[in-house]
Amino acid sequence: MPLLEDFNLNSFNSPKALDEALMEIAKRVLFGGHFSIDNQLDVYPCDIEFYCHSDKSDAPKWKKDYGMYHTGDLPYFPKCSLFPHSSGIDFRFEDESEQFRASFLIRGYDFDDANARTDKEKHGRISNPTYLWEDLFGSCRFDGQGLNIKWVDDSLKEGTPKLDVRFNLCKYDDHYKPTLPGPEDEPMKGKKNRVQDPKLWRFKR
Numbered sequence: 001m002p003l004l005e006d007f008n009l010n011s012f013n014s015p016k017a018l019d020e021a022l023m024e025i026a027k028r029v030l031f032g033g034h035f036s037i038d039n040q041l042d043v044y045p046c047d048i049e050f051y052c053h054s055d056k057s058d059a060p061k062w063k064k065d066y067g068m069y070h071t072g073d074l075p076y077f078p079k080c081s082l083f084p085h086s087s088g089i090d091f092r093f094e095d096e097s098e099q100f101r102a103s104f105l106i107r108g109y110d111f112d113d114a115n116a117r118t119d120k121e122k123h124g125r126i127s128n129p130t131y132l133w134e135d136l137f138g139s140c141r142f143d144g145q146g147l148n149i150k151w152v153d154d155s156l157k158e159g160t161p162k163l164d165v166r167f168n169l170c171k172y173d174d175h176y177k178p179t180l181p182g183p184e185d186e187p188m189k190g191k192k193n194r195v196q197d198p199k200l201w202r203f204k205r
Contacts, residue, residue: 001151003028004093009052009100014109015062017131019200022050023161026203029104032156038139038148040113043132046125047108049166050201051090055099062119063100066121066172067197071101088129089136099151107202118198170194 003025012018026048027173034044053065055072069085070077083090083103090103108127126132130205140147170188171179179195181187188194 001028001033001080001153004091004198006032006197007093007102008098009054009063010056010094010098010103012063018052018062021202022052025104025204026050026161027159028153028156030161030203031159033153035134035136036148036150036152040139041135042112042152043106043135044110044112045106045108046110047127047204048106048202049102050104050203051102052201053101055101057118061174064174065101065199066174066176067166067169068101068103070103076101084133084137089132092157108204109135111135160166161205163200164202164204165196165198165200166202171197 007021007025007038009018012021013165029045029048034045037043049121051065051068053068053071054063065071069087070083070090070092076094077092079093079095081092083092088107089104090105092103094101094103107129108125109132110125111123113122114157126135136149137147168188170191171194173179180193181195185195188196
């Protein structure tokens with residue numbers, strides 16, 4: 001996907017410019033393509049969250065995303081790679097030479113399954129991101145035939161993603177510790193000692 005391959009966190013000079021770039025990626029992901037797994041299962045994202053973090057010590061705070069799992073001394077992923085973890089699967093588009101991390105997590109998706117046994121199982125919507133483990137890797141083989149997951153560009157449909165804060169993500173300080181609520185802060189739902197991260201980096205269709 002060219003939008004991911006060309007993405008460079010260092011090129012943005014304001015939070016607004018970064019937000020606009022993420023919106024363009026979200027439109028393509030949500031309204032203009034799908035993942036094809038072994039040409040048998042098609043996954044159409046309908047709810048995604050972005051994570052972007054600069055590893056540069058002099059980067060402005062708005063380029064820091066301390067809630068991101070894979071930062072710091074951990075190795076970089078190649079662009080357009082997958083990172084399964086406890087919250088789901090990250091689709092990575094970071095760059096080691098530019099010292100930034102970037103990814104989106106699929107929180108919800110529609111599917112078309114060519115191997116479904118019934119019409120009811122052939123199409124549907126999933127809102128649990130960990131189910132994607134099975135749908136992406138469930139046909140993985142150990143006889144040397146491998147697994148083929150690819151992004152397919154479709155005709156871009158009209159639509160504007162709905163914005164939201166990221167699910168269950170609190171605000172962190174510069175030391176990767178959760179920020180405690182102040183007098184004017186509204187605590188996270190169900191977590192009175194945490195503050196919701198304010199970035200509107202969740203996009204839905």
